[in-house]
Amino acid sequence: MGRLSAIPLEYAHLRSPSTESRVMFKKFQPSTDISGQTAVKSSVQRSIRAGILSNWKIDSDTFESIWPKKENITLVKCRDHISIYALHGVPLFFQHFEGPFYPTLRLLHKYPFVLPTVRVDRGAIRFLLAGAHMMCPGFTSKGGSLPPAEEALPAETPVAILAEGKEHAIAIGITKLSTEDIKKVNKGVGVEVVTHLGDDLWALQKV
Amino acid sequence: MSAEQETAAPQPKPPLQVLYCEVCTFPPEYCEFGSSLSKCKEWLKDEYPDLYDRYYSEEALQAKMGTMSMEQQTKLEQDAAKKEAKAEAKADAAKKKKLASQVLIKRIQRQKNKYVTAIHGLEAFDIDLKKAAKLFAQTFATGSSVTKNPQGQDEIVVQGDVSDEVLDMIREEKGVLKGVPEANVELIEEKKKKGS
Ligand SMILES: [Zn+2]
Numbered sequence: 001m002g003r004l005s006a007i008p009l010e011y012a013h014l015r016s017p018s019t020e021s022r023v024m025f026k027k028f029q030p031s032t033d034i035s036g037q038t039a040v041k042s043s044v045q046r047s048i049r050a051g052i053l054s055n056w057k058i059d060s061d062t063f064e065s066i067w068p069k070k071e072n073i074t075l076v077k078c079r080d081h082i083s084i085y086a087l088h089g090v091p092l093f094f095q096h097f098e099g100p101f102y103p104t105l106r107l108l109h110k111y112p113f114v115l116p117t118v119r120v121d122r123g124a125i126r127f128l129l130a131g132a133h134m135m136c137p138g139f140t141s142k143g144g145s146l147p148p149a150e151e152a153l154p155a156e157t158p159v160a161i162l163a164e165g166k167e168h169a170i171a172i173g174i175t176k177l178s179t180e181d182i183k184k185v186n187k188g189v190g191v192e193v194v195t196h197l198g199d200d201l202w203a204l205q206k207v
Numbered sequence: 208m209s210a211e212q213e214t215a216a217p218q219p220k221p222p223l224q225v226l227y228c229e230v231c232t233f234p235p236e237y238c239e240f241g242s243s244l245s246k247c248k249e250w251l252k253d254e255y256p257d258l259y260d261r262y263y264s265e266e267a268l269q270a271k272m273g274t275m276s277m278e279q280q281t282k283l284e285q286d287a288a289k290k291e292a293k294a295e296a297k298a299d300a301a302k303k304k305k306l307a308s309q310v311l312i313k314r315i316q317r318q319k320n321k322y323v324t325a326i327h328g329l330e331a332f333d334i335d336l337k338k339a340a341k342l343f344a345q346t347f348a349t350g351s352s353v354t355k356n357p358q359g360q361d362e363i364v365v366q367g368d369v370s371d372e373v374l375d376m377i378r379e380e381k382g383v384l385k386g387v388p389e390a391n392v393e394l395i396e397e398k399k400k401k402g403s
Contacts, residue, residue: 065219077360109234110222120277126286129240143274167274168225168234178359197233198241207359 024082026131028200030207033079037207040075040085048073048085051069052093052101055158056114065121066107076207089206096194103170105195105202108160109168115160116153118179118191119145128171128196133160134170136182136190147177153179159191171196179199226255236262242294244287290399305331310377310387314370315397322368325397327356329363329387336361338383343373346381 023184040048042181049067053060067087076084084094085101093101103114120134128134140145144162148154155178161171173184173191175198182190195201224236230250231241235258238247240303252259261267272280293367301401308331315323338355340363344351350366365373377392 031358031360036357037355037359057299059220062219065222085261097300109225111220112223122271123279125240126283141274164236165271168236170237197229197237202232 001183014125018142024080024194025199025201028078028204030200030204032206035077035079037086038075038077038119040073042072045073048101049099055100057116058111058114066111074207083205084207086207091201091204091207092199094195100156100174101193102158105169105172106205108172112160112169115158116147116151116170117160117162117170118147118153118173118175119143119162119164120170125163125166128161128163128193128197131193131196131199132195133189134173134191135178136186136188137176139179139182139190140186141200146182155181158194161191161193161196210230226258228232236259238262239283242290244291287303289295297342306388308332308391310392312373312392312394314368314395324368324370324373325356325362326363326365326373327360327362329384330361332385332387334383334385334387336363339363340365342382342384343369345371346376 049063049069053059053063055141056063060169069089069188073085073092075090076086079082081097082089082094083096086092090102092107093103095101095194103111105196108114118139120128120138121141123143124134129192138144153159153175155175155176159172159175160169160171162168163170171193176189179187227233228235228238228241228247228250231238231243232372233241235247235251235255238251239262241247248259248263251262262271275283308328310326310328310332313325313327315325317323326339329339340353342353343349343363343365346371347365347367349369352364353361353367354364356362371394374392374394375383377387378389380386
């Protein structure tokens, strides 16, 4: 495990268009799309822990209560190079290739501060829940919001996606443009959705 | 992402306890986007009347529209009704599928004289696997547990070759083993793959 913050260039060619352009957990069937569960070497567990601590906004004490150091996580290997990591059968976070670690949406609901947030307007909600990526105007319209310029996020940042008028996150995604560029360009996909309420990862409460 | 670390808190921050709808599994504020809104509303009204008022009172509905146009809101409501009808059709199909589900009783040879019996698919008939495993353990006075196969699906593994007896128990609907039509049960044999 080298760099954990973004999908390293050397893997870019491996990201087939079909997996990149679709939402990861659409038509994901545990019975056929999970290839197996394996233990994780302790050195690898250490590096995962360090990666998460440096990338999520979380202190080590709080993370310790999510994943205590003395407990071993299980790697649930899935199709398309998706790795889900589970503790006592509960999925906690996941990764695509060697990309960033995303919390599951249920974990994010418990610890909403671990990722920076963006917000889509109400009109975008039903598209998001149908598996669409989020277009720039959904964030720049009156009901949406992005961080102010001084807290701008670069492209390829994992974000929690909130929705107009709602308290809890609806999805987790990754910015395709910097948040300042989303404001400027204001068209095309601004944030790719990696998991959302009601998708097949949401349904996978126990592995 | 910025790698800024917050100053280490001496205490772990407690997790937020988010309420999830028992009908559609979403936080109740999102039930309106699911496919079972009328059932969700019924549930919330019974279990959390205060939350029900918060989400579905006249003012709440007004406020909720937010920046959406009347047209969009109407579309949303139409979609919700359509989705609900679709979900009901799907539930019907699921019921049919259940009647077509298979229960597999596998006799597996582990060593020369050692067999285990794996029973797969009982959960499709709403049978509690843990209770069924316990029933087998008591009936055969042997080890019996719920384990995962490599696909991550649960199945019951009973020590010893008890496949015929298990078939009889399902036929006779012993204990929790109710509601599996005989035609849906299949007995198969799995030969040992590698020497041990
Ligand atoms: Zn609901």
